[in-house]
Amino acid sequence: MSEHVNDLPEATEHRLEELEHGLFTSDLSVNEFLLVKEAGFHPVGLVMGSSIYHTGIQTRKWSQSQELTKLTEAMYNARELAMTRMEEEAAELGADGVVGVRLDVNYYEWGKDAAEFIAVGTAVKAEDGVSRRNKLGKPFTSDLSGQDFWTLSQTGYAPQGLVMGTCVYHIAHRGLGQTLSSTGQNVELPNFTQALYEARELAMTRMQDESTRLGASGVVGVRLEEKSHQWGSHTIEFLALGTAVTKTTETVTLAKPMTIISLDN
């Protein structure tokens, strides 16, 4: 059925086969569905990938700010597994891309440090039959909503891939001496500021590296999420997520937006 070597379960292939016979499923809202059609695409199927992943343990020094590489790797690998599986499903469907991708992490009672990483999106295919796959020949992925996807297409840009960078960072606790000396004063806490800066920079840089690999000219809709997950207050994951885009057409006539005042609240 496909030349791709992949690790999708058999049942998945059966389901995808059904989808190839004309039925589509999608978690797009009606508005998004209409706008995706408007942009010249047709939804082909709801695609998903997930991985239940156990994150290892890494010792942290109480008074030292440092990246926890093992945890960073776990967070990155698990998401990458989920994303790749989702892409494989889309490729299997012959899709050009996946829009509205959501990446979630769920913690269950299955044991400490185990989490489910899940990627869900709607695979779409261009209605004019021209392939819109990215530079690597894979379906593009994008966390843009149907609305954003249409707007982006109006500007002559096309999404290339969902790019992400992550960094799990342990921020040093302040010593008793430091705490005492700053009590009652207005002072910046340089060690905290610096640690947060560094972690954020690492995550952003990694995201940019991914987009460079896709040959993208920019990343839009970047979100920066900070989460402590289950590691306590001084260990934070910085996750940078965005959609890498490239310009596809030079000549674009953008409609001048009409200004409105809405009479409802």
Next chain:
Amino acid sequence: MTGANEPTNIDVAALVREALSAHTGNTTSASTTSDLSIDEELNLHAIGWEPVELVSGYSVFSTPLGLWSWGQGEIVAAGEAHASAFRNATSRLCSEASAAGAHGVVGVHIERSIYSTHTEVSMIGTAVRPIGAGRVEPIRVFASDLSARDFSRLIIAGWEPLGLAVGASFVYAPRRSMGAVFQQQTQNVELTNYTEAIYSARELAMDRMQRSAINLHGTGVVEVKIVEGPMTFASHAVGFAAWGTVVRLAGATHRLQHPTMVVSLDDAEVLFDAANLE
């Protein structure tokens, strides 16, 4: 619940019967009940439809004791109970709508609760029909969880809803051996047994949803909702449920909508909301 202000001796059932009988078979009735907002009602009228009645469907299906605790593979009875509860609730919803003279139910609010002993599905929505249209058989009444606004947009674009497609599956996730738990304690590893359990639950559920869409002669399912994860009362059983509205092209082609770009000059109420970052 103090009892002081509580009205006494009111036969609620009789009141409901009386209220419903006012609508039964009476397709020219002017009085309607609906939970639509004014603009949704306006949207409906704009496409030549009208609300008729607020209708509901409800079903509880029991599951055998001890079903969830131990085993291998799919928990077949749980999946069947979910399907039956859904089917019964939908058919009751549609019968009620048909009795009120409607052709479909929009904005169906679905509530599903799964307990170790039973599965419960309740639906409530607004029955609608093309203005002045006559009664149709319950089997031909569609139910849709799309809002009235989305429904009218779909009609304008040349599509029609056909009903709800649903699929659910529950699967036992094999426990890890003590040795494995100990060995994996410090490592970054994928827990393949859980991943596989989630995958098989998902595939069965999605396949069932797709099959029910095909049975309704649909060409697509929009606004698919997904609920997944371990059951709260049995951590080693994972469930996956998906449902959405089945649609198909009513006419020959999809009608493009050509949106206009607007910039609202209202001041944005919330530009940045730190709470949304989680």
